[in-house]
Amino acid sequence: MHKAEIINPMAHNHSSRPRLSPSSYEEDIQQVLAPRLAHFAAVARHEHVTRAAHELGVPQSTLSRAMVRLEEDLGVALFARRGRTVALTPAGRTFLTTVDRALAEVERAADSVRADADPATGKVAFGFLHTMGSETVPGLLRAFRVDHPRVRFQLVQNYGEAMIERLRAGDLDLCLTSPVPDAPDLVARRLDEQRLRLVVPDDHRLATRKRVRLAEAADEAFVTLEPGYGLRRITDDLCAEAGFKPRVAFEGEEAETLRGLVAAGLGVALLPPPAVARPGVRELTVTAPRAVREIGLAWLDGHPDTPPVAAFKRFLLSRRGHLLPE
Numbered sequence: 001m002h003k004a005e006i007i008n009p010m011a012h013n014h015s016s017r018p019r020l021s022p023s024s025y026e027e028d029i030q031q032v033l034a035p036r037l038a039h040f041a042a043v044a045r046h047e048h049v050t051r052a053a054h055e056l057g058v059p060q061s062t063l064s065r066a067m068v069r070l071e072e073d074l075g076v077a078l079f080a081r082r083g084r085t086v087a088l089t090p091a092g093r094t095f096l097t098t099v100d101r102a103l104a105e106v107e108r109a110a111d112s113v114r115a116d117a118d119p120a121t122g123k124v125a126f127g128f129l130h131t132m133g134s135e136t137v138p139g140l141l142r143a144f145r146v147d148h149p150r151v152r153f154q155l156v157q158n159y160g161e162a163m164i165e166r167l168r169a170g171d172l173d174l175c176l177t178s179p180v181p182d183a184p185d186l187v188a189r190r191l192d193e194q195r196l197r198l199v200v201p202d203d204h205r206l207a208t209r210k211r212v213r214l215a216e217a218a219d220e221a222f223v224t225l226e227p228g229y230g231l232r233r234i235t236d237d238l239c240a241e242a243g244f245k246p247r248v249a250f251e252g253e254e255a256e257t258l259r260g261l262v263a264a265g266l267g268v269a270l271l272p273p274p275a276v277a278r279p280g281v282r283e284l285t286v287t288a289p290r291a292v293r294e295i296g297l298a299w300l301d302g303h304p305d306t307p308p309v310a311a312f313k314r315f316l317l318s319r320r321g322h323l324l325p326e
Helices: 022-046 049-056 060-074 090-117 136-144 160-168 230-241 255-263 307-318
Strands: 079-082 085-088 123-128 152-157 174-177 186-195 197-201 211-213 221-225 247-252 269-271 281-288 292-300
Touching: 022 049, 022 060, 022 085, 022 090, 049 060, 085 090, 090 307, 123 136, 123 160, 123 307, 136 307, 160 174, 160 186, 160 292, 174 307, 186 307, 197 255, 221 230, 221 255, 221 269, 230 269, 230 292, 247 255, 255 269, 255 281, 292 307
Parallel strands: 123 152, 123 174, 211 281, 221 247
Antiparallel strands: 079 085, 174 292, 186 292, 197 269, 197 281
């Protein structure tokens, strides 16, 4: 009775086939090892090279060479061979357990990305400014889902610069932001503009007015968003255009918090209209300079859209000039 021959991969002449090197491990895994894992699992499952080759749709000789090269790359004998029949060595059984888990994880990942790209039920990662979260974005999503009821959304609220960073990192597909970005790696489209109001306490000297020039608030303490927020940059620019630098008393991260500070008599603020009127403040129209902020849609240039992302992008662009509630 013949004993099954265990092939020692180290005995092969593989001077032209270096083993996996730590210095280029990720490249070796992707280019050398990864494509052979499914082949290895099929041979291990059938314990027969010809039947595994038939299942995989590859020539038997190609599969045999691939298994030998896999052993050479690993420096370990995975199979005991008798002709085209094979049996796993102890090292092969250990390797198969991990390979099965890895292939199952890859299949789950493939299912996930296919699901995200499905035209009817896929996912859109959508970012928007905090000030658009209470009214504008819910209205947009409601209107979009009339024709796309099962599309899923991952919603991210943040300030403009942080959203642009996440867009570049691939965390977002689209974002509504202000100011409209101008960068070579981004595509941006102006969709609408939003009037800003000077918000003052209801007992303020200007509270009885409906309209005001921004220069009339030059001596006031301002409450503003922190540096890095688009609205902070717009506030600074408008005040400079009105001939003064705002004296900032408080900085915050959210517009409604600033309204609360104004209501408490801690300063005045330039803010977009609220979704719901807040007691304790008056919202004054600024006649000069023209106090608006542009709202734009941005995405990464050259980044391919999945069908649900493309549909939502078309929808948003179709709302140009009518994005914001009246």
